């Protein structure tokens with residue numbers, strides 16, 4: 001019983017998605033796959049539940065709004081999973097917000113950005129990420145949820 005009370009106090013994983021990811025399933029499916037963002041959200045919620053975790057799932061086409069969500073995660077989240085989409089390649093502001101976090105951050109890309117155009121090969125977000133998962137399509141989000149669960153449980157074991 002005491003265990004349950006403790007578990008229910010774990011803050012949610014913030015899963016943040018950048019611009020154009022609202023079009024997943026329709027936008028360049030040969031690159032990004034046919035799974036929609038709503039389907040990814042449902043898959044992540046299920047995966048997190050299997051680890052006794054919960055999620056907050058957001059998408060924004062606006063850089064400043066993603067900064068706001070990252071700032072919210074500072075106090076309201078146990079970890080961040082972020083697919084910064086195009087902003088990963090351009091945004092120092094998003095990197096700054098990530099570097100202000102004291103919780104694990106997993107960067108996810110559906111495609112392998114190193115196999116693509118040179119301008120996609122660099123990610124500012126990677127500089128602040130705990131780990132990076134790319135090229136696994138929608139499955140990458142699930143592996144990121146698993147990674148967060150493992151990081152959190154190894155942290156709590158070492159306490």
Ligand code: DQA
Pocket residue numbers: 019020021083084085086087088108109110111112113120
């Ligand atoms: C992406 C890769 C980015 O280069 C691109 O701008 C995206 C999606 C991916 O998930 O593969 O929008 O982050």
